[in-house]
């Protein structure tokens with residue numbers, strides 16, 4: 325487990341000490357202060373295991389191969405992004421500590437190197453995203469722009485069964501609470517028209533028989549959302565925010 329709390333590290337410093345003419349002053353011992361964590365709660369692990377994308381979490385034996393190969397952790401030097409540690413915190417139910425990484429977990433770029441390397445067949449990338457969903461659903465992390473785009477995209481697709489780019493753009497803008505200037509919209513519209521991708525209003529495509537299919541998909545998504553939220557209670561706000 326990496327030392328993420330400097331306050332827990334106790335350095336035994338020996339000042340001005342000379343032994344047989346050799347200066348041996350300095351830091352000789354490093355200790356971790358003892359602490360007692362009392363609020364472990366296995367509901368995180370249970371919830372993650374109960375999701376189709378998170379069920380492999382219990383196979384993890386904490387070897388750290390995923391973190392050693394993770395491009396964010398190694399190539400981009402984002403030390404706090406540590407998939408092994410996120411899994412560990414979820415496994416032992418240390419939710420308070422896990423919530424400190426509520427934003428960080430979403431930085432996973434889904435390269436799947438961790439999945440390729442894991443000797444225990446843990447679907448690390450899926451597990452990390454499931455842990456992220458848990459944190460978002462319990463209110464530990466605010467909804468990200470990517471989440472809002474996801475919502476706009478799904479809503480747009482459900483309407484007609486095909487994507488309507490201008491409509492997707494409008495929905496996303498509404499969710500983000502921003503407005504693109506009219507001149508820029510016109511420029512973009514003309515570009516889309518020129519590339520034959522302006523399928524909106526009277527030009528809109530529609531998948532045949534979509535009304536029934538769309539209703540089935542909507543019902544399935546609603547049921548999935550209901551199931552995911554089952555047994556989840558909102559968390560109190562994180563004490564110190566992200567690390």
Ligand code: SF4
Nearest residue numbers: 384385387388390442
């Ligand atoms: S490589 Fe697999 S088993 Fe090893 S720590 Fe990562 S998830 Fe766990």
Ligand code: SF4
Nearest residue numbers: 394432433435436438
């Ligand atoms: S999928 Fe995510 S966790 Fe896995 S190696 Fe890539 S960035 Fe790291």
